[in-house]
Amino acid sequence: MRRVDNPKNRFESAHLHFDEEGLQAPWAGLRVHEERCKEIVSENRSPDVPFRYSVNPYRGCQHACSYCYARPSHQYWGYGAGSDFERELIVKVNAPERLRARLERPGWKGETLAFSGNTDCYQPLEGRFGLTRQLLAVCLDYRNPVAIITKSPLITRDLELLVELSRRARLRVFISIAFADDRLRAAIEPGAPSVERRFEALSALSEAGIETGVAVAPLIVGLGDDQAAAVLERAAAAGARHCFRIALRLPAEVAEVFETRLREALPARAEAVLNAQREIRGGGLNQAGFGQRMQGSGPRWRAVEDLFDLSARRFGLRVSAMEGAEPEQTTSFRRPRGQLSLFDNG
Numbered sequence: 001m002r003r004v005d006n007p008k009n010r011f012e013s014a015h016l017h018f019d020e021e022g023l024q025a026p027w028a029g030l031r032v033h034e035e036r037c038k039e040i041v042s043e044n045r046s047p048d049v050p051f052r053y054s055v056n057p058y059r060g061c062q063h064a065c066s067y068c069y070a071r072p073s074h075q076y077w078g079y080g081a082g083s084d085f086e087r088e089l090i091v092k093v094n095a096p097e098r099l100r101a102r103l104e105r106p107g108w109k110g111e112t113l114a115f116s117g118n119t120d121c122y123q124p125l126e127g128r129f130g131l132t133r134q135l136l137a138v139c140l141d142y143r144n145p146v147a148i149i150t151k152s153p154l155i156t157r158d159l160e161l162l163v164e165l166s167r168r169a170r171l172r173v174f175i176s177i178a179f180a181d182d183r184l185r186a187a188i189e190p191g192a193p194s195v196e197r198r199f200e201a202l203s204a205l206s207e208a209g210i211e212t213g214v215a216v217a218p219l220i221v222g223l224g225d226d227q228a229a230a231v232l233e234r235a236a237a238a239g240a241r242h243c244f245r246i247a248l249r250l251p252a253e254v255a256e257v258f259e260t261r262l263r264e265a266l267p268a269r270a271e272a273v274l275n276a277q278r279e280i281r282g283g284g285l286n287q288a289g290f291g292q293r294m295q296g297s298g299p300r301w302r303a304v305e306d307l308f309d310l311s312a313r314r315f316g317l318r319v320s321a322m323e324g325a326e327p328e329q330t331t332s333f334r335r336p337r338g339q340l341s342l343f344d345n346g
Contacts, residue, residue: 040098057135095135099139124152159204175198180234187262199238236315
């Protein structure tokens with residue numbers, strides 16, 4: 001249970017504020033809302049993002065990562081970017097049928113689908129609804145290439161399906177690990193799985209023959225940059241072949257959520273972390289321009305990049321994007337002639 005704590009919604013003219021002296025804001029529990037979406041495949045045109053198409057079965061995320069760049073999108077639905085994002089969750093219950101309809105369109109050529117471009121497709125809700133598993137099964141039917149990024153060991157539940165998808169199409173899985181120290185993880189990502197469980201999941205995927213990588217995302221200068229080498233070393237030992245980094249992004253209301261949690265959980269370090277963010281972001285907490293959002297700037301950021309790249313080479317990891325797309329003409333995609341089973345060899 002978490003307090004209601006949301007920045008002001010810039011899309012609404014009215015704003016409710018709990019302002020009774022001596023009392024905390026009311027506590028809020030998890031509420032799940034079902035949505036029948038018109039589309040499930042989102043198209044990205046940003047040059048900063050390494051994939052064009054993504055699939056997002058859930059809106060909001062129980063992992064409650066204070067830095068999540070997806071928080072402001074929750075306001076489009078009338079919810080807040082703070083604890084509402086973590087507790088007012090939306091499930092796209094018809095996602096598998098909408099994906100199948102999209103893959104049947106003549107214009108679809110089998111481009112890589114990223115799971116997910118917004119919130120974690122293996123957040124705890126997946127254990128109940130299984131939408132990601134159903135969506136991946138559709139991708140298997142069509143042999144459509146897939147790239148996955150997640151923080152959750154729940155992905156290993158679908159190991160059999162993922163192995164088959166890897167065999168029939170293309171699959172790359174990145175486990176997101178921003179910290180080597182689980183105490184920092186708990187402070188900044190309070191609802192996310194432990195660091196140890198993520199490495200265990202990475203190892204299980206790698207041992208099953210799936211192409212894996214580690215995403216040091218976000219790389220928080222002043223808080224996580226000194227742990228990046230340790231994360232890369234453990235990831236390589238767990239069988240990862242790839243890695244990438246993303247500088248901490250604090251767009252719009254995310255900056256308020258992150259700063260609030262940082263000051264509450266790590267008060268002695270908060271000011272130094274925020275100053276480091278300003279140092280790599282041109283004096284502010286965020287840079288929104290194309291080419292700037294995912295990377296920092298200045299000598300401190302360049303030193304962080306150099307150390308990351310050096311560590312990656314040392315541990316035999318290739319610095320590469322999440323998608324790992326090959327030219328479209330080599331795609332494994334093909335529409336099924338009939339109903340396929342998981343073990344169909346046709």
